[in-house]
Amino acid sequence: MNIVVCVKQVPAKDAPLAIPEGAAWIRETDIGFELNEPDGYALEEALRLKEKHGGEVVAVSMGPERSKQAIKEALAKGAERGVHISDDKFYELDPLGSARCLAAAIKREKFDLVLTGLQSDDHGFGQTGVLLAELLGLPHATIIMQIDAADGRLKLKRELEAGWFQWVELPLPAVLSIQSGINKPRYATLKGIMAAKKKEIATLTRAELGVTVSPTQRIERIYVPKKTKKTEILTGTAKEAAAKLVEKLKHEARVL
């Protein structure tokens, strides 16, 4: 089974975010980046399916030069090849524009399955997988917690809300958005990291892919949201703050 897995590099979880006034994206200097956590689950699922059914895993990522690191992580964990869509202004694209670029790159591959994470931890659009399915003309399913593949079909466990699940079936080729927690992602081994250095990463640009985008939406600005609730911050040593809290909960909030 040949699998394309889409991976994105995002600011590290604990990165302090600086937003230039009126900007639509953060200042990228002096912060760390990491593989988008939900994509890590999609990558792991792709590797497991390949190990079970044979075939290859191709990791596709779009973004500036730094995002190659996400591809390298995938290669170190066991993906065969990488495709980097080089785009310094990726953050100006809307979800449909990003998906058009990814779809154009994926169309060049021979694949049975496309996997994405559920959403990115930066933009959090949560649309890429579903849009890829439409643009590639393929069936899809989202929020997947289990994949059973047999005879060119998939049986999938979808998560619904409030503790409900559903089984669905669909034919290959298909696109799936993977729910976080479906598996336990592996760590890259030293041997894997060394082997990755010899693996191919093809670089493509939007122009080479022949994609023209016309934005359907535009982020005017991003900002730290205004507090809707007045939070009383209790200060002092751990013991002092704890004592103040107990006092507040007893006599002010009256919940103890």
Add this chain to the structure above:
Amino acid sequence: MKILVVTEQRDGQWNRASFETLTAAQQAARATGASITAVVAGKSVGSLAKELAAYKVAEVLAIEHDLLEKYTPDGYTLALKQVITEARPDFIFFPHTYQVRDFAPKLAASLGRGMIADCVGLRYENGHLVFVRQMFQGKTAADVIFQGDAPWFASFQAGAFRGDQAETGGSAAPRNVNVDLKPEQIRTKPLELFREAKQAVDLTQAPIIVAIGRGIKEPTNIPLAEKLAQTIGGEIAASRPICDEGWLPMERQIGSSGQTVAPKLYLAIGISGAIQHVVGMKGSRTIVAINKDANAPIFEVADYGIVGDLFEIVPALTEELAKSK
């Protein structure tokens, strides 16, 4: 201007987020002078359409088809595409449910249009609607506007608007719309719905909840929080990553994919406050957040906060509680 509100039902039961979206649409309609068309789809939705007609909307459409009895992305996309082509709305509003996430972007793309998903607010400014959504796991907000031609698609996060504030007093008679669907157009086969075997813990009934997040670092640290829960007489719960790791069972997860709770006291310990968690607990009467990051979004919803090392604060709090008994 016309706003189409796509409601959601399963087996004749409303997804209540539908009415929150109706409230959002009514707010947008008041600002822009738009009219609202509410739509409900399924196999047999006559009585639900009548319920919708009681709300202050200009029009109610009922889409009925055997192939819409069970949700499929192909069925819902094809049916709504036909309705949108006929009704020609400017905006299409959805509740941001798991089902909507599964098909609405596809529906928009099938018409060559885009969607602003998971909005938490809306305002009218300089002649256009500005949609507010969260980025970076709730650490920042973004003002987003549509570009290009209508129709424009948007979905609204659960809890962003109040369903009980949807205005009633409508007099529209529901109208049935026919859609053309063939079984061979539907590529996914929906099978049975089920819940995982045990739902032994009903966190919705707990008056006090002590919830832990990534900040707890290691499973061996969980007893710290458990001891606090025991002392304060609360149930232990967690954000999704903790349950994904298997450190606590899934049934103790609070958030969009877990349980939604509103206890009298909610202690969020080492929880940053990603949207997916906050939607499951923001209705709590009193919220306490303990986190090392003073900028963590959890403090947005907290009544009381302590910024610092939970490994010092939690034992101190447990001790103070024991003393005060």
